[in-house]
Amino acid sequence: MAQGSDDTNPEDGKILSPEELDIAEDEHVTQIDDGRYVVSSDVRTDEKYGNAANTADPQPEPTPEPEPDPTPEFTDANVHEWLAEQMDDSNARYGFDVTAKFDGEVDQQQLVSNDIVTVFESFMLWYGRQMDGSTPVEDVLGILLSESNVPVRYPPESIKTLLRSTQLSPDDTIADLIEAVDDDGIEL
Incomplete structure (x- = not known):
């Protein structure tokens, strides 16, 4: 950009004095550490970090803590x-x-x-x-x-598995099947 143009360079602004740079005494500023500050644009801060007092409104009364839910009834x-x-x-x-x-x-x-x-x-x-x-x-x-x-109702495959487990053949009788099923019962 050429010298003398109508556009202004942001770095070519007003030079601040040391008094203007000292923000520690401003009512909108709270120092929280050496060189660290909380700055509010429209609210006056108090002495504690993060707490602000609105200059237009008085400090509201603290609200009571909500009551905890009562112990549920066990029914x-x-x-x-x-x-x-x-x-x-x-x-x-x-x-x-x-x-x-x-x-x-x-x-x-x-x-x-x-x-x-x-x-x-x-x-x-x-x-x-x-x-x-x-x-x-x-x-x-x-x-x-x-x-x-x-x-x-047992699925047919269960009955077939039972019959195979007894080693009986199609020529054997129901009496043979009953005899093959011992006192321990059968597992399907």
Whole structure:
């Protein structure tokens, strides 16, 4: 840019005196450290860093602290609602949260998973373990299913697997099948 043009150079402004540079006494400035200041354009600062007093308005009364939420009331409905929200908030597609009583003892179990078989199997195993500590879980579950009024339909592949496990042939009879199934029962 040529000398003498109408454009002004920002560096060619007024030169400030040392008194003009001393901002420590200004009511809009608070010194927070050696050479460090808080400067407000329209609010007078007080002696504490970060606190400002508005010169146009009087200092407002401090507001009382909000009261903490009262302790929630634990009712069956509240607990069930909270559990439902927790289950809903999980990213899993399936799950359960059970509290059960077995012979006077209370036990709880929770599981979430994207695998429906895992959820069902975990629930059944947990339930079976609660029944009788001396009977194997698979026997407990078999007894529960056979004694219930719920008919169980087994997939054909399960029956085929059973027949293969007995080493019987198509020429054998149902009596042979019953004899092949020993006192330990069968696993499908």
